[in-house]
Amino acid sequence: MNNEKKLSNIIEALASHEDDKGIEVLERIGTNCPNDEVRRLTARALIKRNTRDSLAIVICENGKGINDLNTSVAMSAINELLSLEDKEEALRMLSEAEETSLESVKDTARSVKALMAFS
């Protein structure tokens, strides 16, 4: 098994761990990693978890998840959001993000919310 596959499995194990501290570890280490692939895997794992805490990180925080400065990481996160079966929590977080003070976060949340309405 190569290192990238191992990393993917470790991140997924943390995101799906019964202990919620796994989310905090992913936010601290995964979303702040200089490597694009690690940030992409972390954003996807957090979205798949689909809880308020995990979605808040990828939707409301500047420079993470759908607001990542790397376009491919952001697009990957948006894609994962659109593939969610239960979008209720995600829509709620996007509405909260629209009320935030940061303009770029507001704009991204508005666009993604519109996309989700069509999907």
Added chain:
Amino acid sequence: MEIKSISSKIFRAAPRATEQNHTNPFGVSFKGNMVTADVFKSTTPKLAEKVSNKGRMVVSAIVGSMNDFSSAMSARLNSVVSFGRRIKENATILWDKANNTKIPLNFMDAIITKMSEMNRYGVENLRKNNAVPELEGILSTHINLLMAGV
């Protein structure tokens, strides 16, 4: 229309062939004997000849293709038979080799080690066998390996 003209139309005499059946390309008259008929025969075959030639061609094509088909079939059958023979020979050789080969214990160990490694890094096993602080350590190690290009 008058009856005379109708009858003349119906019973019109066939035009007489007034063309000569020889050609004089020079357009001059010769003194002495001259060939009165064309030395060139007409090359246009008659209808009956055309049909018979076409029939002969079709039949010869069929017979030719039958010959080719039968020789092609026998060539294919021969190649299938020889292929079967080769497979049988290879199977016998392989069986003998397999019977006589001893698998070294190191090889089995290597397989077992590889499988357990794959198992250890499976998502289920990582989650069940490690608490969050341990997973954090494992994550940091592998990120460092990735950044180092390993």
